[in-house]
Amino acid sequence: MGDDSRAKLIDTHCHLDFPxxxxxxxxxxxxxxxxxxxxxxxxxxxxxxxxxAVALSKQYTFIYATVxxxxxxxxxxxxxxxxxxxxLAKENKVVAIGEIGLDYYKNYSLISNQKKLFKTLAELAxxxxxxxxxxxxxxxxxxxxxxxxxxxHKIVLHCFSGNTDFxxxxxxxxxxxxxxxxxxxxxxxxxxxxxxIAPLERIFLETDAxxxxxxxxxxxxxxxxxxxxxAEEIARIKDINFEEVAAITTAxxxxxxxxx
Numbered sequence: 001m002g003d004d005s006r007a008k009l010i011d012t013h014c015h016l017d018f019p020x021x022x023x024x025x026x027x028x029x030x031x032x033x034x035x036x037x038x039x040x041x042x043x044x045x046x047x048x049x050x051x052x053a054v055a056l057s058k059q060y061t062f063i064y065a066t067v068x069x070x071x072x073x074x075x076x077x078x079x080x081x082x083x084x085x086x087x088l089a090k091e092n093k094v095v096a097i098g099e100i101g102l103d104y105y106k107n108y109s110l111i112s113n114q115k116k117l118f119k120t121l122a123e124l125a126x127x128x129x130x131x132x133x134x135x136x137x138x139x140x141x142x143x144x145x146x147x148x149x150x151x152x153h154k155i156v157l158h159c160f161s162g163n164t165d166f167x168x169x170x171x172x173x174x175x176x177x178x179x180x181x182x183x184x185x186x187x188x189x190x191x192x193x194x195x196x197i198a199p200l201e202r203i204f205l206e207t208d209a210x211x212x213x214x215x216x217x218x219x220x221x222x223x224x225x226x227x228x229x230x231a232e233e234i235a236r237i238k239d240i241n242f243e244e245v246a247a248i249t250t251a252x253x254x255x256x257x258x259x260x
Contacts, residue, residue, distance in 0.1 A: 007251060014042060015049070059184045065094050074110070074114045095257040096131040097122070098135075131257060134156065151174070175202075181213060214230075
């Protein structure tokens with residue numbers, strides 16, 4: 001991939017290791033490349049998913065990996081899983097720890113276990129000098145309480161869905177904000193308001209594929225190529241041109257994740 005296309009767009013958060021891509025993963029990756037996606041960051045959300053993310057990063061030059069354990073999995077984590085994840089985090093193309101955080105919406109794991117896992121992996125990121133990718137659902141106060149002692153540190157709130165007060169609190173702490181294609185949904189005016197408020201210099205683009213496809217493809221699988229639709233929607237909301245959205249969000253992510 002030439003340097004001209006590498007500078008266009010970055011999908012900073014997707015899950016190409018998920019089974020939804022097992023039948024055509026290479027085709028999905030090729031479509032992303034052909035659409036002008038310069039980098040893909042594949043996000044680990046379990047130990048096995050983190051292993052697969054690292055494997056994908058070794059297979060494709062423009063794919064990078066993160067390692068992490070989603071709060072839904074917190075009840076299952078033991079010392080052996082943590083040790084293996086810590087080992088994986090030192091792989092060459094691992095650019096962040098995540099996604100990690102708290103989810104009080106579904107509560108698939110005990111809150112006490114979620115908090116313990118979150119703190120442990122956040123401290124690992126600090127120790128290794130790796131950025132943090134945070135999952136936060138209806139847990140804003142506790143997320144901030146756990147993150148504040150780690151500052152200063154590179155932190156992004158993935159698939160941002162908080163209110164304007166939480167957005168401002170995150171911006172004041174120096175966090176980045178990542179938006180997904182759910183901003184295109186007909187009933188998502190609250191998210192579009194957040195996009196309008198958030199400075200472009202603090203925004204990343206992500207698909208969270210296979211989840212959250214654009215409005216025009218609801219009910220179908222999402223994929224990294226659709227990050228272009230996201231950039232177009234942000235340009236529309238902010239009343240700026242697509243090229244500006246692409247250039248600034250790409251520069252944001254390249255610096256944050258130390259992409260090379």
